[in-house]
Each structure stands twice: as C-alpha cells, then as structure tokens.
Amino acid sequence: xxxxxxxxxxxxxxxxxLRHDLFRSTTIVITLGLTxxxxxxxxxxxxxxxxxxxxxxxxxxxxxxxxxxSLSMFEEFRLTGNELSEDSKSALVNYLLVTSTIVxxxxxxxxxxxxxxxxxxxxxxxxxxxxxxxxxxxxxxIFLTEGAVIGTISFLGALFLGTPFIVNxxxxxxxxxxxxxxxxxxxxxxQLVVIIGALTITLTVSTTYLAIRKNLGVDPVEMLRPSG
Amino acid sequence: MPDRPLIETVDLVKTYRVGSSTVKALDxxxxxxxxxxxxxxxxxxxSGKTSLLNLIGALDRPDSGTVRVKNVEIDRLxxxxxxxxRKHNIGFIFQFFNLIPSLTAIENVLVPIMFEKExxxxxxxxxxxxxGLGDRFDHLPGMLSGGERQRVAIARALINDPLxxxxxxxxxxxxxxxxxxxxxxxxxxxxxGKTLVLATHDRLVAGRAKVMVKIRDGRxxxxxxxxxxxxxxxxPKEGGGREK
Numbered sequence: 001x002x003x004x005x006x007x008x009x010x011x012x013x014x015x016x017x018l019r020h021d022l023f024r025s026t027t028i029v030i031t032l033g034l035t036x037x038x039x040x041x042x043x044x045x046x047x048x049x050x051x052x053x054x055x056x057x058x059x060x061x062x063x064x065x066x067x068x069x070s071l072s073m074f075e076e077f078r079l080t081g082n083e084l085s086e087d088s089k090s091a092l093v094n095y096l097l098v099t100s101t102i103v104x105x106x107x108x109x110x111x112x113x114x115x116x117x118x119x120x121x122x123x124x125x126x127x128x129x130x131x132x133x134x135x136x137x138x139x140x141x142i143f144l145t146e147g148a149v150i151g152t153i154s155f156l157g158a159l160f161l162g163t164p165f166i167v168n169x170x171x172x173x174x175x176x177x178x179x180x181x182x183x184x185x186x187x188x189x190x191q192l193v194v195i196i197g198a199l200t201i202t203l204t205v206s207t208t209y210l211a212i213r214k215n216l217g218v219d220p221v222e223m224l225r226p227s228g
Numbered sequence: 229m230p231d232r233p234l235i236e237t238v239d240l241v242k243t244y245r246v247g248s249s250t251v252k253a254l255d256x257x258x259x260x261x262x263x264x265x266x267x268x269x270x271x272x273x274x275s276g277k278t279s280l281l282n283l284i285g286a287l288d289r290p291d292s293g294t295v296r297v298k299n300v301e302i303d304r305l306x307x308x309x310x311x312x313x314r315k316h317n318i319g320f321i322f323q324f325f326n327l328i329p330s331l332t333a334i335e336n337v338l339v340p341i342m343f344e345k346e347x348x349x350x351x352x353x354x355x356x357x358x359x360g361l362g363d364r365f366d367h368l369p370g371m372l373s374g375g376e377r378q379r380v381a382i383a384r385a386l387i388n389d390p391l392x393x394x395x396x397x398x399x400x401x402x403x404x405x406x407x408x409x410x411x412x413x414x415x416x417x418x419x420x421g422k423t424l425v426l427a428t429h430d431r432l433v434a435g436r437a438k439v440m441v442k443i444r445d446g447r448x449x450x451x452x453x454x455x456x457x458x459x460x461x462x463x464p465k466e467g468g469g470r471e472k
Contacts, residue, residue: 008338008347013331020330020368128326131287132340132384133315135308141343217307221288224326 014146018153021118025150028114032154035107036200037162039100040193044166044186046095104199108207111150115211119143126215127223136216140209147208151201159197163188232299233260234423235284235392240293242279242446253279254290255446261425261439263391266418268437269427276446277427278396284425285318285394286310298391315340319385323397325377327369327384334365337383348387355383359413375406382413393417395426399433411436 018025119126129139170186215223242254253276261267269277282288283295286302287310295303302313314320327336337352356365359379369377378398385393395414399407411433418424418438426433434440442450 008335008342008349010342013335013342016332016335017330124326125328128328129339130311131285131314131320131326133311133313133318133388134343135311138343219288219307221282224287224322 010142010145011149013142014149017146018149024114024118028111028150029154029157031110032107032150032200032204033157033162035103036155036158036196037166038103039096039196040158040162040188041166041186042099043096043192043196044163044188045170047187047189047192048170048185104203108203111204112207112211115147115208119211119215123215123223127220127225130220130223139216140212143208143212144205147205148201150208151204154204155197155200159193232296234263234265234298235259235261235425236294236296237280237283238294238296240280240283240295241291242276242283242288243291244279252446254283254293256293257443257446257448258293259441259448259451261423263423264418264421265439266414266424266437267426267439267441268434269425269441269443270429270434271443271449272429275443277443279446280443281394281396281425281427284392285320286313287320315388317391319388319390319393321378321381321385321393321395321398323400325369325374325381325401327377327380329369332366332368333361333372333380333383336369336380337387340384340387352383352387355386356380359383360409373402373406375402375410378402378406378410379413382410386417390422392423392425395424395428397428397430398426399428399430404432407432 126139129142130136134142166186167188174185236259238258240254240257241252244251244253251274253274255276257276257280259280269280271277279288283290283303284297286295286297286305289303293303294301297313298317300313302310305313320326328339331339333356334349334352337355338347338349341347353362353365356362356379359382361376361379361383364372364376364380367376369380372380378401393414398414399410402410407430414424414426414433415436424437426437428434439451441448
C-alpha cells in the first residue's frame, strides 16, 4: 500500500504546512492575490488604452466619443494619435513601474511580517529539522519552496479568478455604456502575465529568504528551546 | 591504538547564561560509553542530563573539553559537518516528541531522509508497524495520543539506522503502561546492538538500563552498572565528577 504513496519532497512538505496553517496561508494568498489582480487590472486597462488610441487620429476621436473631453485634454499637448500613443506608452511604463512598486512593496511588507512571525513560531520545527541532520541549505530549501508555492498559488488565483472578473466586468460596463475607467477593452499581453508571474515568485521567495535567514545560524539547541 | 569507547567525553564544561547569572550545566564531566551499552543518566531537573545528551548528539558545543564519538571529535566539527554527523549516526527522541505538526505519521518518519534520492517508504512503514502504529500512517500528530506520538518519534529516530539513540526523558509525557512498552522497545533495540543513552527521572527506564549514571550539578555523583550477573561499579573517569 505504501508504494502508492506520492513521493514526499519539499513541495509536499510546503503544501502540508500551508493546509495545516490554513488561516495564515489564506491571508497571505488573498493579500498577494488581490495585489496581483490590481496590477493586472490597471496594466490591462492601460494596455487597452494604448491599443485603442494607437495609430490614428480617428482612434483618438473614438476615445473622445467614449469619454467626452478626453481629446481636448490631449490636445493641450497638441499630439497626433501616433505621438499620443508613444507618449502613452512611456507614461504607461512609468505608471506601471510606480504603482506596481508601491503596491508590491506594501504586499511584500505584509508578507515579510507574516512570514517572520510564522518563522518565529516554527523555530522548534527548524530545530527538529536541524537535529535530524538537515543542513541549513536543506532547511532553507523547505522554506523557500513554501514561499514559491505561496507566490504561485496567489499568482494563479489572481490570473484565473481575477482576470476573467476584470474582462467580464469591463465588457459588462462597456455594454451598459458606462464610462469611468472601463471605457476601454482591457488587453492582457502574455508578456505582462509572464513578467508579473516571475516577479511575484521571485519576490515571495526573497521575502521568505529574508525572514528565515537569521534563524539558520542559531544552534539547534537554541531553536529547540521553548521560547519565553 | 587500543579500541576507544564509542562515546567518550573528557572534562566537559558547559555553562548557560540565564538572565544576568551563569549556570554551570556540566562541570568537568567525563564518561565513556561502549558500543552496545544502554545507559541511563539520572538526576534532578537542571542537573545537566539534557546538556550532556545535546553535546553527545552534536546539537551543542561545550565551553571546554572534548566529545569523541566513533573516534570523531565532534566538538571540532563545523555546523554543517555536525548536521551530517547527526544524520548518519544519531537518532534523537525528545520528551515533547518534536514531531512536525503538519505532517502525517509516515511523513514525520520520512523527514530525515527527505532529501535522499532513495526514499525507503517501505522501511518507514515497517518501522511504524514495528512500533505498533500500522493503522496510523496518515494521522497527523494532533490526532495521536502522547504514547503514539513518541512511537512515531522512535520510528523517525530509527529511519537512518543510527548507531546511537539518544532519548531525553522519553517517558516524561506518557502514561505508565505506554512507558513500559516503550522501555521494552528500547531494550529490544539495545539487544539488536544499538547504543542507547537515556536521560530520565523514571526508575522504570533506569531499571532496564545496563548502566546507570547519576548526575547532580553537572558532575557525576555515581556510576554503576547492573546486569543479571550482579552489580558492577563503574567509576567516574579520572578528572571527571567525583563522589560528593
């Protein structure tokens, strides 16, 4: 019967722990997931905007049709559609960089705090792993895998639950003729998805690294000692 | 070179800082433990039993003195080398079981060999069956009684087939009936050739050991060996703790 058992490795270890500590894992995943969904939302709308107004002045007038006054706003800068598009692109990049950095920084700060508390609470677990012969690298691997799993779940959640939500909401509001931010059809380029995914996982793993790092140089005996 | 004992500690000193004061856990403590022995270390709380086990098990370093296990001066090893040494030579059993709460019984047993290429799941299952938990493979520690948790911990300690098993108050948190079963298991392991060092308050545990060592204030008060052939005295080593 034991032969049917799936192999036990750091990923299954991480999943077992996330399941066991469901409240905390859910909190982290939701915080991160919302952050990523927000970034996907804003950037998809911006990409949508660029897509709609690229190319011709006619498109710019379509925009004016959707949002009255928008053309005069751009005219202030006396831009043609093409120039507008170029300018929008660089504005888009800047906007994305700034908002993504701020939003990610807040989410990661929350995640770092949560992980630091979690690691403190799991000091004796680290002590046990060290006492049964794990090297610091192996302990690190377990925790970093957990960070990567959290990042992946949050990202996939945001992508597969958040994205359809964004697209449907936008379609619904455009159909109803609502203006506001949803005047464009959102566009989510694959590159953007890949970049945000890679960024999420890199950042969750490095946050976990920062939270665990200082606990690895400590003697196992110290880690096993009940705190307080 | 004559055969050295499997475990040899010479003049061990270990102190801890507690607040502003310093506590001497071991005070020039020396002992030899031969391969295949079952040694009970007895003494009141704070006498230095746990410190001794931690030093023998390469979990901690002495302030001075030497710990030699299998001819290796383990106090001179670096942190990572000590981890490797523990993995292949020592099986720990703790008073509070120290299982990973999120892992099932069988996963807990597999933890020490998690990163090995070959994971003998069958062996882990056999060990759990041996300690009487054949029907508890997929239970989390929280669903097990104290005695069952300790048996999982014993199976975990055995997964790497260590030469030495160190148990710190192994029956401290379990009922006397289970304690009796666990002591019988220790005896069985000892009969199979494992060297066991048990820190305990429990006379039941100490009574089954071949050698009993009493320790107080970090010094050996009395060492004696008892076997079916009668009592033998085991003197503290030269420079070791003296009779008070």
